[in-house]
Amino acid sequence: MxxxxxxxxxxxxxxxxxxxxxxxxxxxxxxxxxxxxxxxxxxxxxxxxxxxxxxxxxxxxxxxxxxxxxxxxxxxxxxxxxxxxxxxxxxxxxxxxxxxxxxxxxRPASVVTDAVLADPTLTERQKQVLLDIYSTFRRENDQSVVPGTPDKE
Amino acid sequence: MxxxxxxxxxxxxxxxxxxxxxxxxxxxxxxxxxxxxxxxxxxxxxxxxxxxxxxxxxxxxxxxxxxxxxxxxxxxxxxxxxxxxxxxxxxxxxxxxxxxxxxxxxRPASVVTDAVLADPTLTERQKQVLLDIYSTFRRENDQSVVPGTPDKE
DNA sequence: CGCGAGTGCTAGCAGTTGCAAGCGCTCTGC
DNA sequence: GCAGAGCGCTTGCAACTGCTAGCACTCGCG
CATH class of the missing domain: 1.10.260.40 (lambda repressor-like DNA-binding domains)
Incomplete structure (x- = not known):
């Protein structure tokens, strides 16, 4: 045994x-x-x-x-x-x-947000507008699985 | 001579x-x-x-x-x-x-441009749209020559 | 002195990269 | 029907990339 x-x-x-x-x-x-x-x-x-x-x-x-x-x-x-x-x-x-x-x-996703917020050439309002559009785009991409977005990760 | x-x-x-x-x-x-x-x-x-x-x-x-x-x-x-x-x-x-x-x-002068271009969660079209808006905002700010006064825009 | 350890480089080679020549296919006009 | 234009792909090749084996040299130690 x-x-x-x-x-x-x-x-x-x-x-x-x-x-x-x-x-x-x-x-x-x-x-x-x-x-x-x-x-x-x-x-x-x-x-x-x-x-x-x-x-x-x-x-x-x-x-x-x-x-x-x-x-x-x-x-x-x-x-x-x-x-x-x-x-x-x-x-x-x-x-x-x-x-x-x-x-x-x-780049990590937050880099864009950080960069926009830290940009001294933009007003606060413009920053919010840009970040809103950025968020909208990313939401669209999450839902629709656009071919240009590699989802395999 | x-x-x-x-x-x-x-x-x-x-x-x-x-x-x-x-x-x-x-x-x-x-x-x-x-x-x-x-x-x-x-x-x-x-x-x-x-x-x-x-x-x-x-x-x-x-x-x-x-x-x-x-x-x-x-x-x-x-x-x-x-x-x-x-x-x-x-x-x-x-x-x-x-x-x-x-x-x-x-590196481009703007960290924002760099971050947007490298963001893999956006399509190329969305990147161009964001960068176009970003350029427009900065051009507006250049014309008004009020860099330190964000609330006036 | 000789030896070992470390230095940077030479030469030859296998595998890869990017190209040119050419193929078979589809579509359009005569 | 045929010819021409355009399509994407196959094949073979030259040049390049990155490696291994090995060289000549320097330095420090016994």
Missing amino acids: NSDDTQERPTERVGQVVEQVGHVVEHAGHAVGQTVEGIGAYIRSQRELADVSLRQLARTAGVSNPYLSQIERGLRKPSAEILQQIAKGLRISAEALYVRAGILDE | NSDDTQERPTERVGQVVEQVGHVVEHAGHAVGQTVEGIGAYIRSQRELADVSLRQLARTAGVSNPYLSQIERGLRKPSAEILQQIAKGLRISAEALYVRAGILDE
């Missing part, structure tokens, strides 16, 4: 460790895959929102259209420079793409 | 033109070199400020030391991910390195 228990325990432990390692790897792969596929899907969604073909965006961004296609499908991982060019073509900020690509950390 | 003056004038002019061209080329090279060599030189200067050897930084950053050496000497251009790792090893913000590498623009 004791020798049976002794032999089963190491096996169980090994199995659990392997399971946990597998889980971590799977989890890490999921996170990595999410970041890579996320930026491509986001670029495509922004492009479709702008009602622009892949070739048109490739041209205005100064990127080859096959490469842009590969990026959108998650087959390639673009450099920051390419993301910058794509952002220019989409007329959005490069920072937005960097955040989704995991290059740049996202 | 007159013939001496005539011969000295053209020579002086040619020399000045050559000098100006050389100055422009030198200036352009300096600007380009500044971005590429700038990030490497900056990393080296930060490393020396921290009194850390190249190998120590490479280890804490999780980067190979030959590659870090090449980066510092401007022979290679690191990706944003590598810059992120180096920033971690140097205990400085990745953004500081991104700015010097030309990946990220310098």
Whole structure:
């Protein structure tokens, strides 16, 4: 019995460790895959929102259209420079793409509120107006799950 | 006398033109070199400020030391991910390195603009709307020239 | 002196990035 | 029907990125 228990325990432990390692790897792969596929899907969604073909965006961004296609499908991982060019073509900020690509950390939600409140060039009334609009926008986004909002986090 | 003056004038002019061209080329090279060599030189200067050897930084950053050496000497251009790792090893913000590498623009004068652009809970359209209103408010405040009197608006 | 530890760099290589050439498809006009 | 324009994608390739193995050098110690 004791020798049976002794032999089963190491096996169980090994199995659990392997399971946990597998889980971590799977989890890490999921996170990595999410970041890579996320930026491509986001670029495509922004492009479709702008009602622009892949070739048109490739041209205005100064990127080859096959490469842009590969990026959108998650087959390639673009450099920051390419993301910058794509952002220019989409007329959005490069920072937005960097955040989704995991290059740049996202800002906590309160940063906007804090920044507005601390801005010395605004009157108190203007601050309230801006923050009201900001709150409204975010409420809308929570309810409607807009495609441009990554909800997978 | 007159013939001496005539011969000295053209020579002086040619020399000045050559000098100006050389100055422009030198200036352009300096600007380009500044971005590429700038990030490497900056990393080296930060490393020396921290009194850390190249190998120590490479280890804490999780980067190979030959590659870090090449980066510092401007022979290679690191990706944003590598810059992120180096920033971690140097205990400085990745953004500081991104700015010097030309990946990220310098902070806008307004913290509000920065925060809004980086906010992932807003769509790109909403960001533009908010920033347009923000710009309008600030323009109004500039015209009325009453920065210290918020209640008059 | 020799040795070990540490230094920064060279050279070659595997994998990745971004491109050009080209494909098959759809739609429109003649 | 055909030709042309546009669409998104496949494939192969050159250049680049980041690494490993190893080198020459300096310094301190016995």
